[in-house]
Amino acid sequence: MKLFREVNWSEVVRKAIEEYIRRLEEGEKIVPAEALMEEIMRMGVSPSDLEPMSGEAEEHLYRSLREKEWRRVESTIQA
Numbered sequence: 001m002k003l004f005r006e007v008n009w010s011e012v013v014r015k016a017i018e019e020y021i022r023r024l025e026e027g028e029k030i031v032p033a034e035a036l037m038e039e040i041m042r043m044g045v046s047p048s049d050l051e052p053m054s055g056e057a058e059e060h061l062y063r064s065l066r067e068k069e070w071r072r073v074e075s076t077i078q079a
Contacts, residue, residue, distance in 0.1 A: 001045065001049050005068075006068065007044075012040075020036055
C-alpha cells in the first residue's frame, strides 16, 4: 500500500465489504471472515493496514493526500 499512496484504500476495503454484504443479501453462502480477509489481501490490503490510526496520523495522511490531489488538479488546469 505504501507504494501506491494515490490509491484510496478505504474505498477498496469499502467495496469489498459491500460485495460481501451483497452476497449475503442474495442468499449466497456465508463466507467466513478468513475468506473475506484473503479477498481483501488479494486486493493489496494487509491486515496491519486495517488497524486504527492515531488522530495525528490520520490528519497527517489526510493533509498529505489533499496536497497531492491539489497538485494533480492544478497540473491539469493549464489555462
